[in-house]
Structures are given as structure tokens and as C-alpha cells.
Amino acid sequence: MSDMPSCQFESRPRRIVIGSSGVQTDFCTTCSVRPTSVCSVIGPDDISRLSDAAVETIIPPGRGFIEEGAPATDFFNVTSGTVKLFKALPDGRRQITGFASPGHFLGLAVSDNYAFGAEAVDTVRVCRFSRDKMADLLDDFPKLERRLLEEASNELVAAQNQMLLLGRKTARERVASFLLDQMHASQLPGHESNGGRLHLPMTRGDIADYLGLTIETVSRTLSWMRSQGMIEVGKGYAITIVSAAKLDVLAAGNT
Amino acid sequence: MSDMPSCQFESRPRRIVIGSSGVQTDFCTTCSVRPTSVCSVIGPDDISRLSDAAVETIIPPGRGFIEEGAPATDFFNVTSGTVKLFKALPDGRRQITGFASPGHFLGLAVSDNYAFGAEAVDTVRVCRFSRDKMADLLDDFPKLERRLLEEASNELVAAQNQMLLLGRKTARERVASFLLDQMHASQLPGHESNGGRLHLPMTRGDIADYLGLTIETVSRTLSWMRSQGMIEVGKGYAITIVSAAKLDVLAAGNT
DNA sequence: GGAACGCATTGATTTACATCAATCCATCGG
DNA sequence: CCGATGGATTGATGTAAATCAATGCGTTCC
Incomplete structure (x- = not known):
């Protein structure tokens, strides 16, 4: 998108x-x-x-x-x-x-x-x-x-x-893929650079419905990523990507 | 398709x-x-x-x-x-x-x-x-x-x-949807009527990779459908749909 | 200002499917 | 003709995620 x-x-x-x-x-x-x-x-x-x-x-x-x-x-x-x-x-x-x-x-x-x-x-x-x-x-x-x-x-x-994500990826791979996609989308022409800070207006429920997961699984996965130093979860809907490299490894699917 | x-x-x-x-x-x-x-x-x-x-x-x-x-x-x-x-x-x-x-x-x-x-x-x-x-x-x-x-x-x-199938449907709903899709595809113009008998050249592994399942789950689900009188599993790759109505109910997703 | 509501997070428990294993059948190649 | 191989089925066990539950926070409305 x-x-x-x-x-x-x-x-x-x-x-x-x-x-x-x-x-x-x-x-x-x-x-x-x-x-x-x-x-x-x-x-x-x-x-x-x-x-x-x-x-x-x-x-x-x-x-x-x-x-x-x-x-x-x-x-x-x-x-x-x-x-x-x-x-x-x-x-x-x-x-x-x-x-x-x-x-x-x-x-x-x-x-x-x-x-x-x-x-x-x-x-x-x-x-x-x-x-x-x-x-x-x-x-x-x-x-x-x-x-x-x-x-x-x-x-x-x-x-x-x-379809690859929904059919074959694990929950962590899915959330990582999602965050990276949002990051890439925000870096397309016409977007001001915002240093890895994503604006995600959709709810956790929406993200869950997109990734084929439940609200709780999305929330747990984001919390785990925060504990691993991959992201920061800010106020409102702001999520900041701290280590895109770690997310890349997850999203690539090398389980 | x-x-x-x-x-x-x-x-x-x-x-x-x-x-x-x-x-x-x-x-x-x-x-x-x-x-x-x-x-x-x-x-x-x-x-x-x-x-x-x-x-x-x-x-x-x-x-x-x-x-x-x-x-x-x-x-x-x-x-x-x-x-x-x-x-x-x-x-x-x-x-x-x-x-x-x-x-x-x-x-x-x-x-x-x-x-x-x-x-x-x-x-x-x-x-x-x-x-x-x-x-x-x-x-x-x-x-x-x-x-x-x-x-x-x-x-x-x-x-x-x-995507709806992969993200939200159960295994039985997925297999039912697949069989119905194959039935509809075989009934398009240019296909001779074959009374619900599907020719599925793909393996159980291929079907599993398409439905986001494993070979065993596809096999179990087909066996269960046979026991419920929904299909007949013939020689080679032939599957005959016996009760499309029952498959319809499954595929529709009213869990 | 407080109750109600929507949303998110975290914990405990359950479950649908995956994984591992064994067996059977049909086909192919030597 | 027989062993090897690919594919399918069925059984036993494990687990990733779902489900159920409780709590907290921010916003909205009365």
C-alpha cells in the first residue's frame, strides 16, 4: 500500500x-x-x-x-x-x-x-x-x-x-513485517522523514484483523519487541522503530 | 482461477x-x-x-x-x-x-x-x-x-x-472452500459436465501449502468429510463431491 | 467531576492445529 | 520381480496462538 x-x-x-x-x-x-x-x-x-x-x-x-x-x-x-x-x-x-x-x-x-x-x-x-x-x-x-x-x-x-504472511508466518514475523511495511510506506516520496516514528491510526484490533491474529497476540508481541529493544511504544498510536535490523531478521522468516 | x-x-x-x-x-x-x-x-x-x-x-x-x-x-x-x-x-x-x-x-x-x-x-x-x-x-x-x-x-x-480464508477460516472451512472453488472452476464454459467429480492434479502437500495448513490436517479433514457423507475420495486424485450443500454451509463461515 | 466507554495490556487456561511417528499403497526403475 | 520412492492416512503428543478474565488508562459525556 x-x-x-x-x-x-x-x-x-x-x-x-x-x-x-x-x-x-x-x-x-x-x-x-x-x-x-x-x-x-x-x-x-x-x-x-x-x-x-x-x-x-x-x-x-x-x-x-x-x-x-x-x-x-x-x-x-x-x-x-x-x-x-x-x-x-x-x-x-x-x-x-x-x-x-x-x-x-x-x-x-x-x-x-x-x-x-x-x-x-x-x-x-x-x-x-x-x-x-x-x-x-x-x-x-x-x-x-x-x-x-x-x-x-x-x-x-x-x-x-x-498471503505468504497469513499462511505461513508466525505471530512475531507477522508483526515485524507489518511494522517494516509501515516504515517503508512512510518513507515514500511525499513523506517527511520522521526518524522511524510511525503514525498508526488503526487500533490493535485492526492490526490483528489485518495480520490474522487476535488483539491480545498483537499486544503481547509488541510488548515483547519493546522488551527486546526493537521498538518503543509511545503515547497515542505512536510506535518508534529502534532497531529495524532486528525486525528485518524476524520478518525475513528464518525460523 | x-x-x-x-x-x-x-x-x-x-x-x-x-x-x-x-x-x-x-x-x-x-x-x-x-x-x-x-x-x-x-x-x-x-x-x-x-x-x-x-x-x-x-x-x-x-x-x-x-x-x-x-x-x-x-x-x-x-x-x-x-x-x-x-x-x-x-x-x-x-x-x-x-x-x-x-x-x-x-x-x-x-x-x-x-x-x-x-x-x-x-x-x-x-x-x-x-x-x-x-x-x-x-x-x-x-x-x-x-x-x-x-x-x-x-x-x-x-x-x-x-486472504479471508488464510486469516480467519478454520481448517474445515478452508478445505470446504477449496473443494467448492474447484467445483465451480470445473463448471465454467469449456468444461464438460462431470457430475461433481473433481480432477485435482496437485498433491495433498500442494493443497496444504495453498490453504495454510499441513498435509496431515488436509488429509484428516478430507477423511472427516468422507465420514460425514460430503465427499468420496477415489483412486488417484479423484474427489467426488456428494453433498455440495453441506460443503456450502461449512465454507460460508458460520462457526 | 464522575460515570461510562473504548482501547490496551497482562495473566491464566484451553484448544486447533502442528509436529513427530508409524504404516500402507501405488508407481517406478534396476 | 523386487526394492526404492513418493504420496497418503492415521495415531500420539506438543505447542503457538486463541480464549477467557482482570485490570488500567485516556477520552467522552452527562
């Missing part, structure tokens, strides 16, 4: 008016995710096509905005905040299949219905594209399709790594 | 000569996978472009043909047989991330190296496309990109289902 700088914008959903003058406030122009997201393939001359298609939406923490099984009418580009993607069983068991941060494109569906759910972990901003408008953009901008294929391929690789 | 009818062809790899007459034996023309695979977007008038790009390859059982970490120089379209896709840990632990049957397109890579390995379960035929030739085809046939995006989206959905 790559991590991108967020798009700053006003705090309520609204439709950008299709304007004929160039004076309108155009959040696409000022969006800081755009240089590295799927939107980057649409050039400055065509940016109004983007603005016309996109509806910026603010989603408060805890609110779901994609429901597994619901008709797949929209696509979403995450421009700020963190989203958890998940699948659920009827008895309440849940597997988080990924955390989406700015730059992630959500909503690819094969059938007519979403195969997964999405819920805001913290305050989230997304640009929403209806399926029709997306189809128009794809027709007019072939490079967009190439870019979506790249995104999908990225997700496939991440999914395969996660 | 969708399952498609296989492409019949001669039993050794060779380059199809770029011919000017229409008399040459053209395996693309006779390929029975082609109507439903990514190649379907290339029309009969352009089929020579396909033949020019493809190299048919026969791979014996047990032979690997994609090595995790190796340079990603080729793509592969599976036209016959079964392929296992996997990721490995240094200490020998291995997770099979999928079984690819005819119609599957392999080799999408984001970086310059393959993120997974591939190995033939039984005798496998693939059409191999070099990266350069694939790029040419993509430039000339934009619908090919759309089709690849559809394939990738299919794989993403399958991966998410598998």
Missing part, C-alpha cells in the same frame, strides 16, 4: 460546478496527491475533465463508504487519511485485506458488485468517480488504463506478500 | 515462422483457449500478429518456469495443464498463492523482477510472450490493456477471498 501526500481541501462534500471560466477553485490543480496518483496521466490542459468527473468527499472516522456486495457504481481515489479494506464472514469474523492511504485507487470490480468493504480509519478524503464518468475518461485517456493496470499489479504483489 | 479449454499443439517448444502464405500451421487459429483468454481481443484479421509474438512451450511436471526474484522478461498465457504460483521463505516454508489453469495470464510484474514463482503441476503448455513483443501488442491493441486490467481485477478478487 503506497503512501502519498494528501490533497488539502474544504471539509464537506460538494460537487464542483462545471464552469466555463478558469477562475473556479479547482481542487485538482492544488491536489498534492495528483502528481503520483492515477490522475497524473491527465495533463494540465485536460485537468478540467478531471474536475468535471470528480466529487470530493469527506468521510468521518468509522464511517463505511464501500459495502461488500453493494452495486459497484463508483471508484474512489484516496487523497487524505487511512482506509481499511475488509471482507467479513456472517458470524462476525473479519479479515482486513489492506490499508489504503493517499494515492490508492479503490473500487475496481469485476462483477457488478463490490467484492470488499471500505471504512475510514481516521478522517478521510476521497475523490469519487462514477462508473460512467470513469468509462469516459478511460476512453479519452488510454494512459489511464495503463496506470490502473499498474495499480492493480501493485495490489496483486502486495496481496501475494500478505 | 478461471478454467478454460486447452490449446492443442505439438509437444515441443518452437518459434512459429513468420510466414507470408496462409498455409502455415497456426496454433493460434486452432487454440481453444483463445476465445475466452486475453488473446480474444485480437481479431482474426490480426491473428498473425499474435502468432508472431507467441512461442508455445511445453513444460513437464515439476519443472519451474518462473523464478521469484528473477528478471521479468516474459509473460505467459496458460493453454493447457495446471500451474502452481508460490512465494517462499528462506527456511523452506512456502505459500502457494494460486493455481493457474488454461486461460490464466502470468507474469504481470510491477518491478523488473518476478514477485512469485511458477511451477508445472502436471504437463503444462504455455504461450510465452517477451516483454518487448507484449509492449508492441499493447500499443497496437488498446483493448488488450482493458482485458489485462480485467484479468488483474479477477486475480485481486480471488486474492482477497484467499
Whole structure:
């Protein structure tokens, strides 16, 4: 899950008016995710096509905005905040299949219905594209399709790594892998260097649902890592990586 | 993993000569996978472009043909047989991330190296496309990109289902899900109806590596299912589903 | 300001599956 | 034809993680 700088914008959903003058406030122009997201393939001359298609939406923490099984009418580009993607069983068991941060494109569906759910972990901003408008953009901008294929391929690789983790790794290997992934994500372009300090807005329960563990196992493992001098657990959701090398050895899987 | 009818062809790899007459034996023309695979977007008038790009390859059982970490120089379209896709840990632990049957397109890579390995379960035929030739085809046939995006989206959905299975399902739920998936795959277009009888060329070890279990657990679970009247375990690799309804209840996850 | 709630940590106990072991069966090669 | 090998099944035992429980802390709301 790559991590991108967020798009700053006003705090309520609204439709950008299709304007004929160039004076309108155009959040696409000022969006800081755009240089590295799927939107980057649409050039400055065509940016109004983007603005016309996109509806910026603010989603408060805890609110779901994609429901597994619901008709797949929209696509979403995450421009700020963190989203958890998940699948659920009827008895309440849940597997988080990924955390989406700015730059992630959500909503690819094969059938007519979403195969997964999405819920805001913290305050989230997304640009929403209806399926029709997306189809128009794809027709007019072939490079967009190439870019979506790249995104999908990225997700496939991440999914395969996660299957290896879920199917074969021990609890300590899983937590180590998770922390290292979060560290790498926070070091991608657009993130200010923060000396190994991770901001993890998701709860221990969310981390457990992502790693195929329970809350207690995640907590015990983090406590053990702290006792081994690998991490520091700070206030709120801050975890600081003290020895990435030790975590690397764990995550690599040499049991 | 969708399952498609296989492409019949001669039993050794060779380059199809770029011919000017229409008399040459053209395996693309006779390929029975082609109507439903990514190649379907290339029309009969352009089929020579396909033949020019493809190299048919026969791979014996047990032979690997994609090595995790190796340079990603080729793509592969599976036209016959079964392929296992996997990721490995240094200490020998291995997770099979999928079984690819005819119609599957392999080799999408984001970086310059393959993120997974591939190995033939039984005798496998693939059409191999070099990266350069694939790029040419993509430039000339934009619908090919759309089709690849559809394939990738299919794989993403399958991966998410598998993450739910690996992260949250019990052993019985996993085996039930696997058997039902194989049943559905065998009922796709191109497969003759075979009354619930599955042909599973992969070993119990392969099934275990796919479901995040051990050989013994898979074997015990199949034995229990036989004792419950859900399946019959026949000679060789044949498993017959006797009560899909009971397996459905298990697989659904209502523990 | 205090009760309620959500979240996290830690302890004790249980359990689903792994591990180790033995045996059987089918196939292959000499 | 027989020994070797690969694969599968079944039994006995061990264990990593789950489950159950208790406690503490920070935040929110009345």
C-alpha cells in the first residue's frame, strides 16, 4: 500500500460546478496527491475533465463508504487519511485485506458488485468517480488504463506478500513485517522523514484483523519487541522503530 | 482461477515462422483457449500478429518456469495443464498463492523482477510472450490493456477471498472452500459436465501449502468429510463431491 | 467531576492445529 | 520381480496462538 501526500481541501462534500471560466477553485490543480496518483496521466490542459468527473468527499472516522456486495457504481481515489479494506464472514469474523492511504485507487470490480468493504480509519478524503464518468475518461485517456493496470499489479504483489504472511508466518514475523511495511510506506516520496516514528491510526484490533491474529497476540508481541529493544511504544498510536535490523531478521522468516 | 479449454499443439517448444502464405500451421487459429483468454481481443484479421509474438512451450511436471526474484522478461498465457504460483521463505516454508489453469495470464510484474514463482503441476503448455513483443501488442491493441486490467481485477478478487480464508477460516472451512472453488472452476464454459467429480492434479502437500495448513490436517479433514457423507475420495486424485450443500454451509463461515 | 466507554495490556487456561511417528499403497526403475 | 520412492492416512503428543478474565488508562459525556 503506497503512501502519498494528501490533497488539502474544504471539509464537506460538494460537487464542483462545471464552469466555463478558469477562475473556479479547482481542487485538482492544488491536489498534492495528483502528481503520483492515477490522475497524473491527465495533463494540465485536460485537468478540467478531471474536475468535471470528480466529487470530493469527506468521510468521518468509522464511517463505511464501500459495502461488500453493494452495486459497484463508483471508484474512489484516496487523497487524505487511512482506509481499511475488509471482507467479513456472517458470524462476525473479519479479515482486513489492506490499508489504503493517499494515492490508492479503490473500487475496481469485476462483477457488478463490490467484492470488499471500505471504512475510514481516521478522517478521510476521497475523490469519487462514477462508473460512467470513469468509462469516459478511460476512453479519452488510454494512459489511464495503463496506470490502473499498474495499480492493480501493485495490489496483486502486495496481496501475494500478505498471503505468504497469513499462511505461513508466525505471530512475531507477522508483526515485524507489518511494522517494516509501515516504515517503508512512510518513507515514500511525499513523506517527511520522521526518524522511524510511525503514525498508526488503526487500533490493535485492526492490526490483528489485518495480520490474522487476535488483539491480545498483537499486544503481547509488541510488548515483547519493546522488551527486546526493537521498538518503543509511545503515547497515542505512536510506535518508534529502534532497531529495524532486528525486525528485518524476524520478518525475513528464518525460523 | 478461471478454467478454460486447452490449446492443442505439438509437444515441443518452437518459434512459429513468420510466414507470408496462409498455409502455415497456426496454433493460434486452432487454440481453444483463445476465445475466452486475453488473446480474444485480437481479431482474426490480426491473428498473425499474435502468432508472431507467441512461442508455445511445453513444460513437464515439476519443472519451474518462473523464478521469484528473477528478471521479468516474459509473460505467459496458460493453454493447457495446471500451474502452481508460490512465494517462499528462506527456511523452506512456502505459500502457494494460486493455481493457474488454461486461460490464466502470468507474469504481470510491477518491478523488473518476478514477485512469485511458477511451477508445472502436471504437463503444462504455455504461450510465452517477451516483454518487448507484449509492449508492441499493447500499443497496437488498446483493448488488450482493458482485458489485462480485467484479468488483474479477477486475480485481486480471488486474492482477497484467499486472504479471508488464510486469516480467519478454520481448517474445515478452508478445505470446504477449496473443494467448492474447484467445483465451480470445473463448471465454467469449456468444461464438460462431470457430475461433481473433481480432477485435482496437485498433491495433498500442494493443497496444504495453498490453504495454510499441513498435509496431515488436509488429509484428516478430507477423511472427516468422507465420514460425514460430503465427499468420496477415489483412486488417484479423484474427489467426488456428494453433498455440495453441506460443503456450502461449512465454507460460508458460520462457526 | 464522575460515570461510562473504548482501547490496551497482562495473566491464566484451553484448544486447533502442528509436529513427530508409524504404516500402507501405488508407481517406478534396476 | 523386487526394492526404492513418493504420496497418503492415521495415531500420539506438543505447542503457538486463541480464549477467557482482570485490570488500567485516556477520552467522552452527562
